[in-house]
Each structure stands twice: as C-alpha cells, then as structure tokens.
Amino acid sequence: xxxxxxxxxxxxxxxxxxxxxxxxxxxxxxxxxxxxxxxxxxxxxxxxxxxxxxxxxxxxxxxxxxxxxxxxxxxxxxxxxxxxxxxxxxxxxxxxxxxxxxxxxxxxxxxxxxxxxxxxxxxxxxxxxxxxxxxxxxxxxxxxxxxxxxxxxxxxxxxxxxxxxxxxxxxxxxxxxxxxxxxxxxxxxxxxxxxxxxxxxxxxxxxxxxxxxxxxxxxxxxxxxxxxxxxxxxxxxxxxxxxxxxxxxxxxxxxxxxxxxxxxxxxxxxxxxxxxxxxxxxxxxxxxxxxxxxxxxxxxxxxxxxxxxxxxxxxxxxxxxxxxxxxxxxxxxxxxxxxxxxxxxxxxxxxxxxxxxxxxxxxxxxxxxxxxxxxxxxxxxxxxxxxxxxxxxxxxxxxxxxxxxxxxxxxxxxxxxxxxxxxxxxxxxxxxxxxxxxxxxxxxxxxxxxxxxxxxxxxxxxxxxxxxxxxxxx
Amino acid sequence: xxxxxxxxxxxxxxxxxxxxxxxxxxxxxxxxxxxxxxxxxxxxxxxxxxxxxxxxxxxxxxxxxxxxxxxxxxxxxxxxxxxxxxxxxxxxxxxxxxxxxxxxxxxxxxxxxxxxxxxxxxxxxxxxxxxxxxxxxxxxxxxxxxxxxxxxxxxxxxxxxxxxxxxxxxxxxxxxxxxxxxxxxxxxxxxxxxxxxxxxx
Numbered sequence: 001x002x003x004x005x006x007x008x009x010x011x012x013x014x015x016x017x018x019x020x021x022x023x024x025x026x027x028x029x030x031x032x033x034x035x036x037x038x039x040x041x042x043x044x045x046x047x048x049x050x051x052x053x054x055x056x057x058x059x060x061x062x063x064x065x066x067x068x069x070x071x072x073x074x075x076x077x078x079x080x081x082x083x084x085x086x087x088x089x090x091x092x093x094x095x096x097x098x099x100x101x102x103x104x105x106x107x108x109x110x111x112x113x114x115x116x117x118x119x120x121x122x123x124x125x126x127x128x129x130x131x132x133x134x135x136x137x138x139x140x141x142x143x144x145x146x147x148x149x150x151x152x153x154x155x156x157x158x159x160x161x162x163x164x165x166x167x168x169x170x171x172x173x174x175x176x177x178x179x180x181x182x183x184x185x186x187x188x189x190x191x192x193x194x195x196x197x198x199x200x201x202x203x204x205x206x207x208x209x210x211x212x213x214x215x216x217x218x219x220x221x222x223x224x225x226x227x228x229x230x231x232x233x234x235x236x237x238x239x240x241x242x243x244x245x246x247x248x249x250x251x252x253x254x255x256x257x258x259x260x261x262x263x264x265x266x267x268x269x270x271x272x273x274x275x276x277x278x279x280x281x282x283x284x285x286x287x288x289x290x291x292x293x294x295x296x297x298x299x300x301x302x303x304x305x306x307x308x309x310x311x312x313x314x315x316x317x318x319x320x321x322x323x324x325x326x327x328x329x330x331x332x333x334x335x336x337x338x339x340x341x342x343x344x345x346x347x348x349x350x351x352x353x354x355x356x357x358x359x360x361x362x363x364x365x366x367x368x369x370x371x372x373x374x375x376x377x378x379x380x381x382x383x384x385x386x387x388x389x390x391x392x393x394x395x396x397x398x399x400x401x402x403x404x405x406x407x408x409x410x411x412x413x414x415x416x417x418x419x420x421x422x423x424x425x426x427x428x429x430x431x432x433x434x435x436x437x438x439x440x441x442x443x444x445x446x447x448x449x450x451x452x453x454x455x456x457x458x459x460x461x462x463x464x465x466x467x468x469x470x471x472x473x474x
Numbered sequence: 475x476x477x478x479x480x481x482x483x484x485x486x487x488x489x490x491x492x493x494x495x496x497x498x499x500x501x502x503x504x505x506x507x508x509x510x511x512x513x514x515x516x517x518x519x520x521x522x523x524x525x526x527x528x529x530x531x532x533x534x535x536x537x538x539x540x541x542x543x544x545x546x547x548x549x550x551x552x553x554x555x556x557x558x559x560x561x562x563x564x565x566x567x568x569x570x571x572x573x574x575x576x577x578x579x580x581x582x583x584x585x586x587x588x589x590x591x592x593x594x595x596x597x598x599x600x601x602x603x604x605x606x607x608x609x610x611x612x613x614x615x616x617x618x619x620x621x622x623x624x625x626x627x628x629x630x631x632x633x634x635x636x637x638x639x640x641x642x643x644x645x646x647x648x649x650x651x652x653x654x655x656x657x658x659x660x661x662x663x664x665x666x667x668x669x670x671x672x673x674x675x
Binding site: 014015016017018020022024026028030037038040041044049051058065066079081082084085088122124125130131132134145146147148149150151153154157158159160162164196197200201227230231232253257258260261264296315316317319320323413414415422432434435436437440 | 489490491492494496497500501502504505506507508509519524548549550553554555556557558561576577578579580583584587588637638639650651654655657658660661663664665668671672673674675
C-alpha cells in the first residue's frame with residue numbers, strides 16, 4: 001500500500017523527471033506562461049547559447065504589465081521603453097514559435113486571467129510563469145508558481161525546473177461566509193493571520209466548506225495571494241465546479257481525451273490521512289470585510305476596526321508599523337471607515353474577472369462616485385471586457401463615473417501610464433500595498449471589489465454591508 | 475555566472491523587516507531588456523529624493539558603505555514579486571552576500587542563479603552582524619562559502635547552512651541549464667511516458 005498523499009504530493013510525483021540523492025529534482029513543466037517584463041533576458045540567453053524552446057506548444061505568451069489601458073493604444077505604445085519590451089515579446093514569440101496573444105487580439109489580457117480563460121490551465125498540471133501571482137492557477141488543482149528570469153530561460157530550454165520539494169500546509173476555512181464577505185476577504189484574512197512569511201517553505205492547500213462554496217473566480221482570488229503569505233504555491237482540489245469551468249474552453253481536452261483527463265482529475269484530492277506539516281483553520285463566520293492599513297499585505301483589519309498603534313506589536317514589526325503609518329499618513333486610533341480616498345482601482349489578476357466586475361457593479365448600480373474622486377475599472381482580459389459590456393456592467397460603471405478601460409495589469413503595479421501621484425490614496429482590488437507599488441508615494445488600501453465600489457460612492461473606506469443593507473427591502 | 479568562493483568586504487546594515495522587491499528595484503526600472511545597469515537604481519525610492527538627489531542618511535549613500543558588498547537585513551527579505559531585477563540590481567551595485575533571518579522563496583532562488591549568496595541566520599546572530607555592520611568601513615566581514623563561515627571584525631566566527639547542490643553550483647559558477655541538459659535522456663523518457671498517460675497536456 002502506498003503512503004497517503006496530499007494533492008501537492010500527487011502532482012509533484014506525477015511530474016518528477018529526475019531526482020538526485022539529495023532530493024534536488026527536475027520537475028517537468030506542463031504550461032509555461034510568458035509576459036514581456038521577465039522574459040526578454042531569457043530569450044536573449046537562449047540566442048546567445050544557440051538554444052531553442054524545447055516545447056513551444058506548451059509555452060504561451062501575452063503582453064500585460066506595460067500595455068496602456070486607454071483606447072489610443074491601437075496607435076502604439078508611446079513610452080519607448082515599454083514599446084521596446086512589448087515589441088521584443090512580439091519578436092520572440094514569432095522567432096521561437098510559441099502561442100501568442102498580441103495587444104491587438106481581443107483575447108489579450110493579464111496572463112493569469114488569459115491562461116484559465118483559454119483552457120491552458122487544467123487540473124493536475126504544473127504551471128510556471130515569471131510572475132509571482134502564478135499561484136492563481138492553483139485554483140484548478142494545478143501546481144502553479146512564480147519563477148525568476150533565469151528559471152524562465154531554464155524552462156524554455158529544458159521544459160523542467162530544478163526544485164526541492166516544499167512542505168505541506170493546509171488552510172481550512174470552515175462554515176459559511178457572512179453576507180458582504182468575499183474570496184478577497186478570505187485570502188487577506190489568512191495573510192493577516194499567518195503573516196507574510198507564514199507560508200514560506202510551504203505549498204498551501206485551501207479547503208473547507210467556505211472554499212468549496214466559492215466560484216472558480218473566487219478560488220482564483222484566494223490562490224492568487226498565496227504568494228503574499230510567502231507560500232510557493234496555493235491550490236484547491238478540483239471538483240464539479242472546476243470541470244464545468246474548464247469544459248469547452250479552446251485548449252481544454254475534448255472527446256476521448258476529456259474522458260481520460262476526467263478519470264485522472266477525479267483522483268486529485270488529498271488522501272484523508274495525508275500528513276500536513278502545518279494546519280491553519282479559520283471559521284468562515286468569523287471573517288469580516290477587511291482592508292489593509294499599512295504597507296504589507298499582512299496589515300489587515302476588519303473595516304470596523306481602527307488604525308493600530310505600532311506599540312501594540314512586537315519585535316521588528318514595531319518599527320515596520322511605525323514606518324508604514326508614516327508612509328500611509330495615518331494616526332493610530334483613527335476608525336478605518338473615516339479614511340478618505342482619492343482614487344478607486346478595480347482590476348488586476350486578483351480581482352479583474354467577470355464575477356469581480358459583477359460584484360462591484362451590484363454595489364454601484366444607481367449610484368455615482370463621490371465628486372472629485374477618480375475611479376478606474378480595468379477588466380482582466382479583452383473577453384472579460386466584452387462580456388461585461390454585454391451584461392450591461394460597463395454602462396453601470398460609466399454611469400457611476402468610472403473610466404472603463406482596456407485589459408492589462410494597469411495600476412496594480414504602475415509600469416504603464418496608470419499610476420498614483422505622491423500622497424494619493426487609493427482603494428484597490430489588487431494584491432500589494434508596498435511603498436511605491438502603485439506609483440511613488442502612492443498610498444494603497446487593499447480590499448474586495450464590492451468594498452472598493454462602496455468606497456467609491458462615499459469617498460472613504462466603507463463597510464459595504466452598510467450600503468447593501470440600505471438596499472434591502474424593509 | 476560568476477563564482478562565489480570567499481569574500482572580505484564591508485557589510486551595510488539595513489535593519490528593516492519585509493524589504494520587498496518593489497523597494498529593492500521599483501517597477502519603472504523593469505522596462506530594461508538587459509540584466510546589467512540596474513545598480514544605480516538599487517533601493518531607488520529610499521536612496522534618492524523626488525528630484526533625483528541622494529538622500530544622505532540612507533545607508534548606501536553614506537561614505538562608509540558606498541562600496542559595501544554584504545547587506546545585513548531583517549525578516550522576509552525579498553518578499554513580493556518574482557522580478558530577477560532585484561538580485562541583478564544588488565549584483566550591479568556590488569552586493570554579493572545578503573544576510574537575514576529569513577528570505578522570500580523566489581528571491582532566495584534568484585540569488586543563487588546570479589552568484590549572490592543569501593545566508594539565513596538566527597535573529598541573535600543577525601543582530602550581532604548588524605552591530606558589526608554599523609561600524610562601517612572599520613568593520614570588514616569575511617564570508618567563506620567553502621567553509622560555510624562568517625568571520626566578524628573581532629575574530630568571532632559564525633557557521634551557516636547552505637544546500638549542498640547550490641553551494642556546488644556557486645563555488646564553481648555552474649550554469650544550471652548546462653547541468654540539466656546533461657539529463658536530457660531522463661527528460662525525454664519522462665516526456666514520452668507522460669504523453670502516453672496524459673495525452674491532453
């Protein structure tokens with residue numbers, strides 16, 4: 001009898017191409033996603049060494065980080081450095097014969113939204129990309145993680161990655177979520193609980209009733225931020241929702257292959273008595289709508305709380321919190337719901353999918369954003385954008401006063417024209433509130449799309465439950 | 475990749491936890507298609523003011539630390555994005571060793587691919603080295619990878635752990651891809667077997 005295994009163990013074992021005595025392993029990679037920022041040096045390395053891409057049909061590229069999100073991008077990218085980087089990807093995709101979605105293609109978008117949307121991401125796969133938010137794909141029960149550019153070159157040349165196995169961590173969210181609480185609140189609350197280094201050295205499997213209840217979009221939001229908790233990857237066992245999402249997508253298996261795939265996918269759960277090196281359990285009922293107050297994703301509190309006093313922390317966190325509050329321009333004891341904002345950003349690989357736009361639009365419907373406030377909605381892909389237009393969501397955003405943009409990473413990391421100015425305070429649905437992340441001196445509060453929409457209406461961080469209660473029939 | 479064997483140099487103290495990759499090299503410098511030239515923008519937003527002038531009290535701007543080759547910092551160093559521009563910027567500045575109580579996973583990997591040695595030590599030992607580093611150019615530190623030791627200015631020696639395979643690659647400046655291609659037969663065999671078992675991939 002074989003020893004009980006976790007889902008991570010099973011995927012690892014199924015992709016082990018070579019293992020040395022010391023445990024250094026070659027892990028075979030099923031899907032390699034590529035974007036323009038972390039790949040040019042890797043392709044250049046291949047050329048210099050006279051190497052080719054070993055499996056071009058398993059390699060998919062799309063520009064996302066640098067691309068402007070305004071309509072005038074059809075005329076080309078104005079910033080010369082951004083243009084060169086995107087043009088380099090155009091050339092590399094063509095020269096090495098890999099799948100490519102150029103800026104002009106309606107399927108273009110954020111790489112972590114395009115992969116699942118096109119059916120490239122499937123259960124049980126190994127997926128890598130030169131981007132830390134590759135963990136997103138773990139929502140399908142795939143082992144997916146970010147790699148550096150040297151590793152991008154390694155995967156291009158060998159279709160493998162040199163790895164040592166991580167430890168297994170289980171994060172269970174029991175019970176039901178309360179109204180107004182979303183996948184983003186789950187993932188932020190977990191990081192608030194474990195800290196940004198709590199997952200270092202681990203692969204996390206998220207499980208429990210509250211995770212099962214999430215849609216695929218919600219599961220992607222949860223896994224997306226596994227990296228913010230320090231984990232190499234986060235994943236969720238596939239189930240009927242996963243299979244229903246995958247079925248019929250352009251690159252999903254069909255016919256006999258589908259049946260064969262389903263037979264294997266059905267085995268992709270952790271065995272009941274599998275060994276966990278670390279277990280974290282949160283009650284779904286205890287999770288509130290949350291926001292971040294500082295400059296680390298672990299600086300998470302319920303919207304009903306107040307800005308903390310640095311003195312209440314211990315060790316290096318005392319200085320870190322003091323520095324954060326100074327950067328964020330906040331005073332201890334201020335109710336979070338009194339913090340006024342300048343800008344609202346809805347989008348990113350964390351929350352740029354159709355369900356996220358629906359959630360924000362549901363709050364915004366019939367409202368206007370506070371005068372003077374800047375609001376920006378950036379769909380995660382051209383197809384998400386088209387669907388949102390068809391469902392009437394785009395009209396809700398436009399009527400409310402939001403800018404309705406084209407697909408890209410946009411203000412999540414501000415490598416494009418979408419940036420915050422020094423001191424500008426933003427309610428953002430993205431994933432990082434680091435100093436300068438959204439623009440030098442910019443101040444970021446992370447939250448769910450519904451909470452960002454609520455903040456847009458009132459002009460301050462807002463408990464979305466206060467707004468939605470008003471809408472409920474008496 | 476340049477070999478790393480033994481280095482004696484100035485250690486700069488950066489006593490902060492969660493030093494993230496956006497701090498190490500902000501996004502506007504990721505637009506390069508080269509690996510070199512990023513040293514001048516290392517820690518850009520902490521190092522320069524809005525007008526591009528040096529902020530004199532930032533550690534790497536102080537005369538004693540302008541040629542630092544070792545960085546001593548806090549927990550979870552290198553958290554955030556996968557950008558290899560972070561180790562490229564450190565290397566281009568001249569940093570070959572980073573010492574901290576813990577590192578983020580991807581950054582840690584990326585260092586080894588670029589001839590940088592990241593060393594994990596218990597907090598008390600990091601604190602000691604932080605004190606040594608605070609003494610500036612009067613305090614050189616020697617890092618010996620072969621022996622896995624760090625020798626401080628006062629003669630004390632600290633041992634550190636490093637993965638044997640990574641140590642071997644660093645000591646010899648080995649190219650990972652070359653090493654992996656030596657195992658091409660194993661990859662071929664795996665690929666054939668996987669194609670039969672999972673033809674949809």
